Amino acid sequence: MTKESHTLPLLEDLITRSRLPWRWITVIVAVVLLLLIILMTYLDGAFSNLADWEFWRRFLGPPVIITYILLIYPFMQRLEERAVQAFQTLLPPEEDEKTPIITAPNRRWEWTAVFLGVIFWLGLERPWLWVDQWLDVYASVTTLLMFVLLGWLIYNGISGTRRLNMLSRRHLNIDIFNTGLVPIARYSMGITFAFIGGISLSLVFQSIESLLEWQSITIYSILVCVTVLLFFLSMWSTHNVMLGAKKRELAIVETQLEEATRELRETVGQDRAEGIDRLYSAVAAWGIYERRVQEAPEWPYNASILRRFSISVLIPGIVYLIKILFNIGIGL
Numbered sequence: 001m002t003k004e005s006h007t008l009p010l011l012e013d014l015i016t017r018s019r020l021p022w023r024w025i026t027v028i029v030a031v032v033l034l035l036l037i038i039l040m041t042y043l044d045g046a047f048s049n050l051a052d053w054e055f056w057r058r059f060l061g062p063p064v065i066i067t068y069i070l071l072i073y074p075f076m077q078r079l080e081e082r083a084v085q086a087f088q089t090l091l092p093p094e095e096d097e098k099t100p101i102i103t104a105p106n107r108r109w110e111w112t113a114v115f116l117g118v119i120f121w122l123g124l125e126r127p128w129l130w131v132d133q134w135l136d137v138y139a140s141v142t143t144l145l146m147f148v149l150l151g152w153l154i155y156n157g158i159s160g161t162r163r164l165n166m167l168s169r170r171h172l173n174i175d176i177f178n179t180g181l182v183p184i185a186r187y188s189m190g191i192t193f194a195f196i197g198g199i200s201l202s203l204v205f206q207s208i209e210s211l212l213e214w215q216s217i218t219i220y221s222i223l224v225c226v227t228v229l230l231f232f233l234s235m236w237s238t239h240n241v242m243l244g245a246k247k248r249e250l251a252i253v254e255t256q257l258e259e260a261t262r263e264l265r266e267t268v269g270q271d272r273a274e275g276i277d278r279l280y281s282a283v284a285a286w287g288i289y290e291r292r293v294q295e296a297p298e299w300p301y302n303a304s305i306l307r308r309f310s311i312s313v314l315i316p317g318i319v320y321l322i323k324i325l326f327n328i329g330i331g332l
Helices: 010-018 022-043 045-053 055-086 093-098 106-126 134-168 182-204 212-267 276-295 303-331
Strands: none
Touching: 010 022, 010 055, 010 106, 010 134, 022 045, 022 055, 022 134, 045 055, 045 182, 045 212, 055 182, 106 276, 134 182, 134 212, 182 212, 182 303, 212 276, 212 303
16 A cells, blocks of 8 residues: 555655655756756866866765765665564554554654754855856755755654654563564664765765865764764664563562472471472473563664674775875875
């Protein structure tokens, strides 16, 4: 069943209204942005610059990031939907029917995120100081669109983690040995890879000089912090659910183990042979089960996922180092 437009995120709603497939919108936007570079170059009388990589490096960065955001967003949405479904399968039928799973996005906050992107662009880029040719206008407008999309994308990520947090507070039937919440970890990793990929891609189009400017340092610092924050925010609510289920199970185990141990002690103290084997087996079984519960995971990710996350966060730094070394090699 198709979603109503008022339940769709802003970008998805706008593209749905166009009645074109998402992939075609992405292709059209990429082609139009590329053709506009050529047109602006012609209007500025700088057609010969099209053969120069420095020219493309200067003007192609924002269009590439805009296209990248359009490419990755459907995959991010699919991961979020699977994460929501993972929670939905753990809801009792009556709880599932009582409250809708998917809440409509807050349009006011979406437009606020867009507006903040514009403010951020104005504060960092200050286009009134350098825009005087058609190519400058193109660079200014595409950079503005990039910041608008980034602002909205960051809000969309925060909204998704908030939705998962709301679902985690419902009454969930969780098996602590098989929680079924692995899609939450995949969603968190998907957000991480999406942002890290965008950061690394944008570094390719930055010069060493621009990377040392305070504007670039500010932008990349914020993006890396947001990436790490989104990863752990989307995990934290799930961690609380798993930890709560583990504590409840441990409380039951400890009660049963204490009761079986007390009965065994009383039976031995009264020199009664009958029932000792049964009570001893019960104590041993509850002890083994207690260890299993204590060893049950409290996070939806494992060491492999955490290792991949740590490596992915280092990728922008590696790209940055490669650019420096490459620049030094050219200088020599």
